[in-house]
Amino acid sequence: MHVFEGLEQKIQFMVLDVSKQVDDTLKILITPEEDAIEKVTARDDYIDNFKSVIENSCFSRLGSHIHLDKKGIDFIRAANVISNNLERISDFCVNIANQTRYLSRKNFLDQYEYRPFFRQVLEALDIVVRALFHRDLSLALRICRAEFVLDKLYKHNFDKIIEQLQAGREAHSLITTLFIFRYLERMGDALLNIGEAVIFSVVGEKLKINQYQALRESLDTLGFKLPLRDMDFESIWGTRSGCRIGKVSNEGASSARGVIFKEGKLKKILQERASIELWEEIFPGLTPKVFGFQEGPDNASILLEFLTGCTFQEVLFNDDKEILENAFFLIQETAAMIWQKTLKPGPRPSTFSAQLLSRVDDVFVVHPDLNAPDIRICDLALPSTSEIFERLREIEQELKVPFTVFIHGDYNINNIIYNQKEQRVYYIDVHRSKDDDYLQDLSVFLVSNFRVPIFESSVRDNLNDANRRFLHFGRQFAREHGDPTFEARLAFGLTRSFITSTRFELNPDFAHNMFSRGMYLAEKIIAHQGKPWESFVVPKEILRYNYF
Template structure:
């Protein structure tokens, strides 16, 4: 069969693999030398071991340069080969670290006053684990054996456990004075290097997982996925599972599409989430509640798994596009259709989940908690105390505190079941099925419908597009949503909704600047927030919120 690579490229790839094999051989030699010196200190020359370390550094550099040259050399290479080069590069870096740790272990031996002291501890079993793991790298890389990649990852846990046992023993020896303090500390340093070798083996194992799965994933994330898929009824070969990362949230959760390896992205069967147990469990419970209230509006839960440190959730993959994608790229007809369905769905949700229980407002509390992040990105957009003639102009922080006191006097007359993070990216529209879906419902709760309304309106405003035709489309959606608010409030006799909306918009305008690097646009939002806060503060003397109003022009950004 004719190769798809020219002869010169084949030669370079062969050289890369050959140098990588030499690197593996050298690392194995350093591990074996470390074993011999720990068994019988002084039996071999440390200088010889140190000289091999220089050769290992050179080999790592050669492999690293070859990987970078291949990726950035100008030749067309496919994603599979790019992934392989990334794996080889990551493994090479960590193999070189293992060699350095071996040298450091042996170097520490010269500081022991009693060479027999270290024989009390089982370094040989730790070296067995390390050497066995390194020996599995070539076959795992070539044969793509998932089980071997996982074994290499898990070697880090075994070394950690052994280190923890040795650490406790050494600490007890130090407290009881049963050995030289310097020997105890030196031995601790030695076994700390063993523990760090475990970290490098974990990096190698996870790099091999990436090579097999085609997606970067931590061992605990893979084990969570494995267990969650098992609980959902999946029993086939996990190496045939394809993953495609969607995003990592600000809270640290990982979100990926899951499906058959050949189809992931196009025919995905589920969305996998892994992260903080409290947040993942809350999302699962909210999904179940949404399914009870409005079946089909949110993804079905396919599997859930929880440990003491993390939790994972597998949910149904919903077809369609986010409302942001629709708004920015679809035809006017499709946009209008999506908006019509959305307004209908929202009105139905608010109507059917309405409960006659007043709701306290928390907009200013939320603004205060997020202000530091906003100021960190835009320190010039926070106002300081000023005086203009006889007029005192409060700082941003003082203004928020004053509005927080006012907010305590105002309540929503009833509650509805809120999405909790109702921005454009959490609404999915399937044009073919004529369906609206809600995703990312972790924050769903019973609350004031104005909470969702304010988030939605500002998520429209802050879209970073300034083309006149697209801005006109955004403004039209804004106007239609405002009409929904007025109709719903009038039908339900909600006479203070504009006042509460002012609080909600002020909160969302200001907190949104922490996501906006464009200073002029961030300034637009900060000024609008200040306008609303000042409006609230100056109106408080009247205290009749039924007559409160503000200029809706602040929601519409005109582009000339």
């Protein structure tokens, strides 16, 4: 790592100076002296310079001719974050030193336990260089833990100060003391950033400390005994679903196996686990196996089997007709099998309008122009978008779902994995699975094909064709199982999905295209009211993309 030699030295010096700064600040609190305050202030300029030098050094390495791999770049990013946060710690020292001038008497602070703060900060600073340059994750964790301890110390002192303030004496000095503790607590935040930066440089992913801990514990229970730095962590889908999803694989080992690590809100992860258990009973092997599970107060993480294969969306992008045909056949067969096996009679209300209403505000945040007011064209009065949605909600109460099946709940083409070799499909992301209207899955599937933002005719033809055939499949299932209001509920389901899908689509023309399809179906539904719902028909062209 010779390219980083100079950098290591600079960071080492910077850490030493920041440590001196913290040490001198402690001395000021013990005995406030003007000279010492000035010394801290002066050293801060010097530390600011250090930060600039390290920043220059980082950026010039990024721009230099020396080839840097991802690891090298990650390291430089981490070094930069660390120097920024070291500089912040120094700033807090200056803030604290200045605050002592406002204390009513020199020994005012003697009644508080401020020394433990300094011990924590100094101990953490002491291991920064080793953690970063030896890529030592347990040291990084120790740095992160300092924040936790500092928070506790702050809380303790905060409560004491509040109590004293209520007594009503020495308010000025008490507030000053509170500020001092607040700056010490913020040093903890900076240390947490430093620890997380070290984790980033080793793991190569922006993992928050709790995510890192969850991943490590999950891997431990799974029997991955390798240190995490030998693992390859690859982020897959970012965070759109509110979960962090990444693939971890151990490339070095002979028995390479991948796992999917998902971290997110406790409720969602719990739902995912419960759904997988239910699917395991209904259709063993359809969903990934659960290898590990970690629960925190708000967040949880789950370690899932990494299923090999490709999503149905990827199959549609590929122009291999034989594979497409095969994948489509397997998807239909699997759906038909599940629907038949889990079918439960009994009417229940249809809920597409409620789903639409709960998400439509997000649509209008992204596309405010789609929220049309009521208008009048000569004698023709057209209701506003919100009036139309309200009418839909009323009308939908007339419709009943004749039977339920166990649905995927988010049956879009990215959540279906096809494996050609094993001749099977898998379902992923099943946290919304439950007994419900099969039209929920059907309409989400159809619109997930439509909303793919690719307009090349070869792909578009595949998407159009998939929709035509899946609609045919759905209609056939409805006929065979006696579902007379299928078409009307399909119109509701498509309206809901066309409209809510626009919140993820920033291309205004395409968003408009989908929105107007939803509104067209909505108007058709409203115009049909009063006639028997059995006679309603969804025009199949609504699922065919047009180039205007």
